[in-house]
Amino acid sequence: MPPKIDQHYAVKFCVKLKKTFTQTQDMLKEAFGDDVMSRTQIYEWYKAFREGRENAEDEPRSGRPSTARTDENIDRVREFLNLDRPSSLREISQEMNLSYFVVQNIVTEELHMRKVCA
Numbered sequence: 502m503p504p505k506i507d508q509h510y511a512v513k514f515c516v517k518l519k520k521t522f523t524q525t526q527d528m529l530k531e532a533f534g535d536d537v538m539s540r541t542q543i544y545e546w547y548k549a550f551r552e553g554r555e556n557a558e559d560e561p562r563s564g565r566p567s568t569a570r571t572d573e574n575i576d577r578v579r580e581f582l583n584l585d586r587p588s589s590l591r592e593i594s595q596e597m598n599l600s601y602f603v604v605q606n607i608v609t610e611e612l613h614m615r616k617v618c619a
Contacts, residue, residue, distance in 0.1 A: 508538050509546055509557035516550040569603040570611070578607045582614070 508529060515525040525547055529537050538546075577597055582588070588596075594604040608614050 505538055505542075506557060506559075508533060508543075512543060512546040513550045513557055516547060522547050569599055570607060574599060574603070575607050575611045578604060579612060582608075582612070 511529055511532065512525060515528060520528070522544060526540060526543050529543060537543075574597070578593060578599075581593055581596065590601060590604050590608065593599075593608075594601045597604065
């Protein structure tokens with residue numbers, strides 16, 4: 502489950518018990534501590550459940566999905582680094598026709614490398 506879904510269900514439960522928004526917010530703060538949703542998020546979910554929403558899952562979002570960090574691109578960057586180790590991230594991004602930030606994320610988060618060009 503996504504990390505906030507349990508809080509969505511807690512808000513739904515409080516609405517079913519006819520708790521006020523303030524009571525709901527206080528209960529969430531007590532239950533989840535520092536990991537609680539923001540006041541605005543709590544209010545949005547509270548309002549939605551009060552108006553009859555039943556589903557606690559997030560709605561799908563519009564927008565372009567991220568397609569640059571694919572397994573294929575990760576493998577291409579890995580192979581490039583194995584062949585030509587002392588390359589900078591900028592050189593890799595130009596050679597692979599990927600953005601600098603995509604290459605940086607692949608190298609640091611996927612390949613767990615800190616220094617490529619040393």
